[in-house]
Amino acid sequence: MTDPARGATGLRAALSTLGGPPRFLLLSSFLIPLGSFMVLPFMSVFLHERLGMGLGTVGVVLAVASLVQFSGGVVGGALADRIGLRRTMLAALVVRTAGFVGLLLALRWPPLAVGALVLTCCGAALYLPANKAYLVHGVDDEHRPAFLSAGNAALNAGMAVGPLIAGPFVLSSPGRLFVAVTALFVLVTAGHARLPEAKPQPQPQPEPQPEPGARAPGRGLLAGPAALPFAANALAFYLYFHFQHYLAVYAVDRASSGFYSLVLLLCFTLVIVVQPLAAQWIRRLPYAVALTAGFTGLAAGLAVLAIGTRAALLAGGALITLGDIVLFLKNDLEALRRSRCSDAQVFGRQRLAAGLGACASGVLGGQLYRLGEQAGNTGWFWLLAAAQCLLLPPLLLILYRRTTRRPGPHGPDEGALTPHDTNGRVPGR
Template sequence: MVDHAPGGTGLRAALSTLDGPLRFLLLSSFLIPLGSFMVLPFMSVFLHERLGMGLGTVGVVLAVASLVQFSGGIVGGALADRIGLRRTMLWALIIRTAGFAGLLLALRWPPLAVGALVLTCCGAALYLPANKAYLVHGVDDERRPAFLSAGNAALNAGMAVGPLVAGPFVLSSPGWLFVAVTALFVLVTAGHARLPAAVAQEQPAEQGLLAGVAVLPFAANALAFYLYFHFQHFLAVYAVERASSAFYSLVLLLCFVLVIVVQPLASGLIRCMPYATALAVGFTGLAAGLAVLAVGTRPALLVGGALITLGDIVLFLKNDLEALARSRRSDAVVFGQQRLAAGLGACASGVLGGQVYGLTEHVGGTGWFWLLAAAQCLLLPPVLLALRDRTPAHPHPHNDEGALRPHGTDGRIPGR
């Protein structure tokens, strides 16, 4: 979810070289999450309260959707290398537009909601690796961090504004909301059809989807997303019950603002931080934030969300930097591999977390759900020490020096 950003002067100088297609792509990087996050963060509430699904069922649905959205990124990366970046993005947007149209139809036929949700996640899985690879296609190493940082800022800005705009309407007027989001995606898709074609990076001989994967960053990413998605999946139900959907939107806004503001300032420190230290700092931040959420008050929701966000800023950036440093694969494929790990973690969170949340709700103590999640943040990471990634760090195809080149993640919530 976070990208490295260079100093302000270097960033402005690099972005001044953006041409028309890349400027449109940055605009799309704002509009796409804007539309998506007008709907997706509220799906647990929509499915539970509007369509009457039990929380256990909601958890399974969200788990499947998260698995598709994140894990499917590995297919998106491979597809981009085969058919090209622009064509992959275009097909992904067509699929995602159909998914949001399906959510509108689900208001009259509720069972369609599950398939429509999965369809939108398929589109996201195909789009994101190709989007990031297109953004830096043919760009020299000096400007790549600035371009990735700009794309990440646009992504998080859209994710921040979407829930804030849609919060008051998601339960009262979901039909008009789904119409607006579908229309927005039609326009963005039409714009992508006019982008110039760009071929994906050439790859070395190894062509398997998981060839060249770095085991430890892959496992750490899966665990980080498993723990983080306790917050992503179930905060909506928890916060709306204790405050309101508008206040839940405010919590999300705070989290995204922190990513946009704090990440560029901290990225240099995170890049230089030993990997073990980064894991310790990140998981401790998640543990503290989840524990604070158990208090259940409005200030606790804000503070807990802030601490969790600071933890994920460290974890998600460092895991991707480590993965990119150890792989000879193309950017799109590496991003796809890391999204596979994220999907496995998010799926496990939905399945297990949904059952646990339903159990704690049944006994009248949902605060225990957050305390149990916090305990896992402290108990599970040491298991990673048993994983020794003995694969040496390889020079990246676009970094002859073999140094850690600043890259970033794709941003979850969303799912994330």
Template sequence: MGRGTGRGPRPRAGLAPLVGPLRFLLLSSFLIPLGSFMVLPFMSVFLHERLGMGLGTVGVVLAVASLVQFSGGIAGGALSDRIGLRRTMLWALIVRTAGFMGLLLALRWPPLAVGALILTCCGAALYLPANKAYLIHGVDDERRPAYLSAGNAALNAGMAMGPLIAGPFVLSSPGWLFVTATALFVAVTAGHARLPSTGDQPAAPGTPRQGLLAGVALLPFAANALAFYLYFYFQHFLALYAVEQASTAFYSLVLLLCFALVIVVQPLASGLISRMPYGLALTVGFAGLAAGLAVLALGTRPALLAGGALITLGDIVLFLKNDLEALHRSPRSDAVVFGQQRLAAGLGAFVSGVLGGLLYGLGERVGDTGSFWLLAAAQCLLLPPLLLTLRRRVVRRHDPHDYDEGALPHHDTDRRIPGR
């Protein structure tokens, strides 16, 4: 699967000259979230204001949709193993296009809206593991961080542009908005149909099927779940806090800063993050989250900007490093590994939404929402050491000669897991 051999001169890290299919895939990594984020960030407003759903119902619908979109990635990875990467991406886009068509029809028949939203999330769940695996198929270890970072930068650029384009039209002209998003997905789907069948090597008939979590890299899986759990305190509840402390316009500015940092910083820092020992990366990443969440508690406009920046820098390290370590440690295919990591992300985000909602509501009732962020920051300092302590105890119990989880060299080919 494109791992380095450890012999001869190593290729220079970074992006090699990209062939047409990879350029198209990176362009798609921008266009797909562009189309999605022209619609999805406004779904709470659309469902409540346009379709008349109660806020309690809207909250349940969005929670289920988020869980499907993240955790369903494990099914996308498994499907890629069965039918191949290109076919999985193609079917995922067909499903997602049908979802956006359903949202358009929901303007005439509102009950379709919930099913259409879930359908778009199913398509996203199936697509992303195959997309990432296709992007790095046949790529040497030294270049993988750069390719993944380029994909993440394109993704965040689309996520940043979508709401800016759609904001003025979401309530006044949602029909045209849904038509535009659907047309964009039709075009991207047609382009994927012309991609080479790279990685389309489905399992041979009679091959034993492995469980969805077989071969999971436990520490990267758990660390990813914890990282998303803590990050989604910021993702879920910053809007409420920022609008209260500043304004909706300033909240949009904070989001733009966060997107810009991912787009610019992660590709530049990808090599450094790849070389960083895993224990150090976890320390740096969770410390960034802790510092950013604590700064948010000040509640001033500069604090909102600084807190958002620190949190984003922390998640840049955590999210990329956890993926790289999972790829390195697991014997499963790249698509399955990405799917397992998406499952971890979904579980963390879901728990954050449920528990965070209770805690933020408590802060509102006592008139001190700043304490919510201090409590989240404290968890960033207390939970990661507990995770590492529990992991070391498990490792010692099962294999006292196993390596140190915090100091695994990423390119030590003599200690690679067989089959990778």
């Protein structure tokens, strides 16, 4: 893939340029998911067993919360453009802290839990685009992959450690757990209040006016050069969330909840270790090659899961994670490169794509998994998901090429997927 020593050297060189505020943001990128994942992964158990909600109701609540958490990133990006990155992060953390206070109060009044959960997801939706944009603010294209991958590594480390700390206390002492998480968010919010405001970005140059009767490129989410990274991100999250949503019930049935935790720990560790080392290699990959490699890794991992043994669960999780390492980072980098919007809006739109994909996976994947259970062979669910990894990306490219404006007399279409446009920025950015 890439020389680990060279990747580590490049990563150290890039991170050595970090000042105090970005270093604090990287620490926050660990602490915030640490606190969140001390609570959120157990919400289905908490809502069902502690608060007495039916599983059907729990499923609807979690689907709505997930959609809000991902898709609300568009609002977060727009808010960051209006009031600034630091203020947006502060507002998001205040909202999220209020959500955890609401979960604490829900121990006395259970109906409050639904609104509190949605509130925490609103905070996450507002925070992440501004966080990522602040982290790469003023950073050149060469160093952006290292900074983004370091942020992703910190986030995944927090996601891995949080459930290990909180697992014994979710049902036995949820009040103390919610108090501890709330206190952590209060401290992180206070730290963000001391961050300097990011200097305004240079305004993007105006787009060329289209010819009379021609469709203007770049208008809307599914038009122009940034359409493909948006659609590819939605598809990648749709396929990945087959694994995210349904591995638990599949793995626990064949192994144990402890072994399922081990699989998740392996996946988190791979992201933490491999993505920063491979970041520059991923940046240099032509976009078409990155999509091919990423979706092929997903397909291989999902197919291996169908075997159902413990070794297959570990190997499948590893392959899926390696595919996602390429897809998720490359789609973000390509969206930044192609779009004329601010960085915060780009990250917000990519989060929207992730939310749409995750929601579709929850709806369609759930029906398919239920059919597999009824047929007595859930292994077919993973094989069908693997087949989609191989069939849907080519259909995506075909649809994209048909809806993209063809080269005209004034030059090639700036939305085309060509080898020479894989390492620069779209003119005007």
